Amino acid sequence: MPSEHYEQQYLDLMRHIWTHGDERVDRTGVGTKAIFGATMRFDLADDAIPLLTTKRVFWKTAAREMLWFLTGDTNIRSLVEQKVHIWTDWPLDKYRRETGEKIDRDAFEQRIIEDDAFAKQWGDLGPVYGKQWVDWPRYTPAGEGLYRLEEKGINQIKLLVDGLKNNPGSRRHIFTGWNVAELDQMALPPCHKTYQFYVSGGRLSAILYQRSCDLGLGFAFNVFSAALLVRMIAQQCDLEPGQLVWNGGDVHIYLNHSELVEEQLSREPVGSPKFKILRKPESVFDYMITDFDVLDYAPQPHIPAPVAV
Known part of the structure; x- marks a missing residue:
C-alpha cells in the first residue's frame, strides 16, 4: 500500500481548523478560525522538499527571502529590486498612515528603489x-x-554551524529571532521564531516552532524556507538532510480565505518535487539563488487570497 502523500497532513489540518477551529478576533481585524498547537513532520531525505502541490508555491521568492535574512538586512529595498513584494505591505501601510498619501504599491516600491x-x-x-x-x-x-x-553583535547562525561541526551531540543547537527588548521596534515580530537542530546517524534534522501561522498563505513559504535552511546547513556541515518537524502555536485561517480553503481542499496532492543545491559555497552566507533548483514540480494552479496586515 503506498504511503500517504506528505501534503495530506497539511490538508487535514486545514480541514480541521476550518471545520472545528475557534473563531477569534485578531490583530488585523479580519478574524480567524484557529487552534492552539499543531505538529507536522516532513522527510528531507533523497532530495525531498515540502512544496505544496495543491497550489503553486513561488519557491524562488521564499528562497530569496531566506537569503536576505542571512545577510542581516532589514530594509525591503534589496527585496523589491528582485521583485519580491512579501514585506512591502507593512512599510507601505505605515507610510500611508503617517503621510496620508494614497500611493499604490508599485509607485511606493519604485521610490524605494530610486531614492536612497x-x-x-x-x-x-x-x-x-x-x-x-x-x-x-x-x-x-x-x-x-x-x-x-558593541558595534558587532552575535551571529547566531555562525555559532550554530560551528557548534554542529564541532559538537554535533549538543542539545544547544538553537537560534531565535524573539528578542524581547526589541519586539516593539519590529514591523512584525517573528512568526517563525525558534529553530533547533539535531544530528543523528550523519543526518541533520530541525524543529521549527512558529508562534503564529497563517495556514492559508504563510505556511507554504515557511515550511519551504525552513527546509531550505536545513539543506544549506547540512551541506555546510557535511551531513545529509534528515527531518523537518514543524510546530505551530496559534495556527489559523483568516475568515476572508474561504475561497482559498474550499478550492484547495477540493484538490488532491500529487507528485514529489526534488530540490537540488548545485554547488557548495564557502559558508552558509554565500549561497545565491542560482545555486538552487527544483525538479519534478508540477503544481496545480495558484490560488490568490488577500494578505492581512
Missing part, C-alpha cells in the same frame, strides 16, 4: 529576523553599572 533617502526612512522594517539571526545586540560592561552596545 526615501528607502532609508520608509523601507526599513526595524530589527526583524535577519538582524537577530546574524547581529543580535551584544552589550559589554562599561563601568559603574553601565553597559556599552
Whole structure:
C-alpha cells in the first residue's frame, strides 16, 4: 500500500481548523478560525522538499527571502529590486498612515528603489529576523553599572554551524529571532521564531516552532524556507538532510480565505518535487539563488487570497 502523500497532513489540518477551529478576533481585524498547537513532520531525505502541490508555491521568492535574512538586512529595498513584494505591505501601510498619501504599491516600491533617502526612512522594517539571526545586540560592561552596545553583535547562525561541526551531540543547537527588548521596534515580530537542530546517524534534522501561522498563505513559504535552511546547513556541515518537524502555536485561517480553503481542499496532492543545491559555497552566507533548483514540480494552479496586515 503506498504511503500517504506528505501534503495530506497539511490538508487535514486545514480541514480541521476550518471545520472545528475557534473563531477569534485578531490583530488585523479580519478574524480567524484557529487552534492552539499543531505538529507536522516532513522527510528531507533523497532530495525531498515540502512544496505544496495543491497550489503553486513561488519557491524562488521564499528562497530569496531566506537569503536576505542571512545577510542581516532589514530594509525591503534589496527585496523589491528582485521583485519580491512579501514585506512591502507593512512599510507601505505605515507610510500611508503617517503621510496620508494614497500611493499604490508599485509607485511606493519604485521610490524605494530610486531614492536612497526615501528607502532609508520608509523601507526599513526595524530589527526583524535577519538582524537577530546574524547581529543580535551584544552589550559589554562599561563601568559603574553601565553597559556599552558593541558595534558587532552575535551571529547566531555562525555559532550554530560551528557548534554542529564541532559538537554535533549538543542539545544547544538553537537560534531565535524573539528578542524581547526589541519586539516593539519590529514591523512584525517573528512568526517563525525558534529553530533547533539535531544530528543523528550523519543526518541533520530541525524543529521549527512558529508562534503564529497563517495556514492559508504563510505556511507554504515557511515550511519551504525552513527546509531550505536545513539543506544549506547540512551541506555546510557535511551531513545529509534528515527531518523537518514543524510546530505551530496559534495556527489559523483568516475568515476572508474561504475561497482559498474550499478550492484547495477540493484538490488532491500529487507528485514529489526534488530540490537540488548545485554547488557548495564557502559558508552558509554565500549561497545565491542560482545555486538552487527544483525538479519534478508540477503544481496545480495558484490560488490568490488577500494578505492581512
